[in-house]
Amino acid sequence: MNYLVDYHMHSTYSTDGNDSIHEMCKMAIKNGLKEIAITDHFEPTTEDKLYLPYDQKGYWADITKAKQQFKGKLKIKLGVEMGQPHLFQQGSETVLKDFPYDYVLASAHKISDGRDMSEIDYRSISIEDVCSFYLKQLEMLLEWEDFDCIAHLDLIKRYSASIYGRNLSLNCQHELLSEVLKKTIAKGKGIEINTSGLRQSPKETMPGLDVISLYHKLGGEILTIGSDAHRAEDVGKGIKEAINLARNAGFRYITAFSERKPEQIRISDERAFSAGQRY
Ligand SMILES: [Zn+2]
Numbered sequence: 001m002n003y004l005v006d007y008h009m010h011s012t013y014s015t016d017g018n019d020s021i022h023e024m025c026k027m028a029i030k031n032g033l034k035e036i037a038i039t040d041h042f043e044p045t046t047e048d049k050l051y052l053p054y055d056q057k058g059y060w061a062d063i064t065k066a067k068q069q070f071k072g073k074l075k076i077k078l079g080v081e082m083g084q085p086h087l088f089q090q091g092s093e094t095v096l097k098d099f100p101y102d103y104v105l106a107s108a109h110k111i112s113d114g115r116d117m118s119e120i121d122y123r124s125i126s127i128e129d130v131c132s133f134y135l136k137q138l139e140m141l142l143e144w145e146d147f148d149c150i151a152h153l154d155l156i157k158r159y160s161a162s163i164y165g166r167n168l169s170l171n172c173q174h175e176l177l178s179e180v181l182k183k184t185i186a187k188g189k190g191i192e193i194n195t196s197g198l199r200q201s202p203k204e205t206m207p208g209l210d211v212i213s214l215y216h217k218l219g220g221e222i223l224t225i226g227s228d229a230h231r232a233e234d235v236g237k238g239i240k241e242a243i244n245l246a247r248n249a250g251f252r253y254i255t256a257f258s259e260r261k262p263e264q265i266r267i268s269d270e271r272a273f274s275a276g277q278r279y
């Protein structure tokens with residue numbers, strides 16, 4: 001039996017989250033997970049550079065309560081998803097300072113003019129150009145070093161799939177993608193397999209197998225898996241498919257974190273995860 005973990009999810013401490021930390025934990029246990037990281041958004045914008053809605057104290061209090069309540073049944077890690085920290089360094093550094101996070105995800109949701117990746121006019125830009133544009137955002141993100149993994153490496157796939165009529169792959173800018181992945185590895189950072197794409201229009205994980213395989217080929221070892229659930233019913237969804245993908249890409253381990261340090265979990269050789277076994 002694989003030790004199942006879900007390292008990306010949002011509770012009501014995210015403005016777009018729907019269920020409490022308690023509900024997320026209960027569902028994690030129900031779905032057979034052994035460990036989760038709750039990664040609520042710290043999402044600064046040009047209008048709110050310090051992101052005032054982020055209730056770090058409330059989050060901590062509820063996680064502490066949940067750890068007590070679910071002791072022996074579920075390991076719960078303190079996480080955060082930092083939106084565009086390279087653009088809002090001051091607020092981002094403040095939120096991380098003196099707080100005992102186990103795991104920090106970094107995301108390029110927005111660009112410097114304030115637009116979200118969902119607001120880009122994909123009709124007016126080619127797949128090659130949008131991939132190169134997004135990879136350059138990731139290069140900037142990598143210059144801000146205080147994170148553990150890059151979230152949903154090809155996020156633009158989520159928003160462009162219905163417009164292009166197919167899924168883009170960052171691999172269409174192979175050299176630039178390789179540079180980004182090499183830099184990620186050299187800096188001791190990792191990437192995640194985000195399974196929310198399976199539930200949304202791309203119908204595949206972010207990133208997909210070709211990018212995960214390239215990351216492995218280049219020497220990448222730090223690989224987490226997360227559902228990016230924004231409601232309890234999605235906790236743990238797609239995790240088994242993601243483990244299969246990781247294995248098919250050549251990985252023998254997936255990664256968990258404690259106090260910002262990676263811990264490798266061996267993928268069992270059990271071949272039980274057939275496509276029909278979705279949660
Ligand atoms: Zn995100």
Ligand SMILES: [Zn+2]
Pocket residue numbers: 008009010081228
């Ligand atoms: Zn997220």
